[in-house]
Amino acid sequence: MTKSFDELIEKVNNCSMKTVAVAVAQDAAVLEAVAVAKERGIANAILVGDEPKIKEVAASINMDLSDYKIIHEEDTMTAALKAVELVHNQKADMYMKGLIDTKSFLKSVLDKEVGLRTGKPLSHVCVFDVEGVDKLLFLTDVAFIPYPTLEDKVNIIANTVEICEACGITNPKVAPLAAVEVVNPKMPATVDAAELTKMCEEGKITGCIVDGPLSFDLAICPEAAKHKGAEGRKIVGDADILLFPDIHAGNLVYKAMVHTAKLKNGNIITGTKAPVILTSRSDECEVKVNSIALASVVAQAMSEK
């Protein structure tokens, strides 16, 4: 069971080194993360994009390209399709966004010929290493699905449980979050949370323990959970997966944790044949490197199936 990003990176170092295919690689921040990931033994990379530009950007950050395979392709969309095809054909283990807009990048992910579709809906998971919490926290969905329906939430849980399992966390505890910990018919988030809990009890959701609605403190803080009464609850401040009611709640919490608590985190897209790394322009280098590490662990688990 991986409890921190340090342990996650240790886990990566114990596997065969994975390779990330970068779509439109002429991006300084992405190349920097790729270089750090290689240096730390986390992953190799194949750079697909405009070769002269890749060389120019690499030079500007003093990055030595001699150890990298570069595939020259000037056109953005074609470069993305060539990069994703490498993963599709198992020439690379995971797929990463470079200097390409998110919409076009996702189009390449979902391409019917060379993409990474599984038929399952995609979702996003952000993994946090919180000081004082003795486990990794998996926040979902903070970036992808605006207003998940009950069915979407079932899919998000399934996608995220797979990622937990890849990190060695079996039967993770899933907390559907809300402002309150009791069902209120006037608050749809609490009704969905209770429904998900029931579905899990009835065996319609498997591989995890669902207990909601839960407030944030009852989900992650054992003292708060005990203080407010933990009787009959399956989660007592020990949740692994934090399921958000909608993208506003998820994204605002995610960014609050990044910008006020300054916590280590990494994130990937799930529901694909291979892990997909879609970090934001404003993410720091370490977040990108952590995301590559997380993707490597997931790629390893997928290769063992």
Added chain:
Amino acid sequence: MTKSFDELIEKVNNCSMKTVAVAVAQDAAVLEAVAVAKERGIANAILVGDEPKIKEVAASINMDLSDYKIIHEEDTMTAALKAVELVHNQKADMYMKGLIDTKSFLKSVLDKEVGLRTGKPLSHVCVFDVEGVDKLLFLTDVAFIPYPTLEDKVNIIANTVEICEACGITNPKVAPLAAVEVVNPKMPATVDAAELTKMCEEGKITGCIVDGPLSFDLAICPEAAKHKGAEGRKIVGDADILLFPDIHAGNLVYKAMVHTAKLKNGNIITGTKAPVILTSRSDECEVKVNSIALASVVAQAMSEK
């Protein structure tokens, strides 16, 4: 302009000492906070409730009651009404919840005869002192209004601007938050945010600068704001008031900031004739003391009007 809780408490120490009327005071956590507030010169208290029980609880936490006025009243609702009447009649400056459920406490706040109604809707504000951010952040509404309408949001802004002004922050910057910083007709929170911005430009919302929708990082982090493009924006990582789209987003962010970033905070109810302190059972003593300090500053500002 008050930039931290330390400065806020300094401000309190420079005013005449205020008095808090406590409703149903036989609560160990509340009495402890009252004692600390008195010790630090923040506020005096009048304790309304079951006198033998108050004495018993005080003894259990080694609290000396000799300096406190106690008004004996066994019945919970009657005790609350007697306590709020003290504030109504200006025998005390602010009103605090003790061992009484929130619903009954609010009933006393809104009592037509002896309560603190102004005719304005009530809202809640939580004030945070964030490391690395050179100002206090006013989060609203994280506890009170489940799904604020546009009209509710206008009222929440007005209530919160008053609290900022009491803290010496004139013309505060209000960021209506969302997962994204562009208007998306499919995301009502972004549409409301744009509408509030327009209403402020047209002079329908005054005493502040509104600019939204904004993501959390663009609202509080100048580097992120500059990185993503700050052109034409009135808020560039320097928001004072963070306005949440709904209670789930607000409450989850609030608790994430408390439980992962461990930040100093305090909170009060606004829209009343005098400040009302309604902290949660699970709040630490320091949060209750900070809330009393915040209420004192607001009471001082109200007395100067």
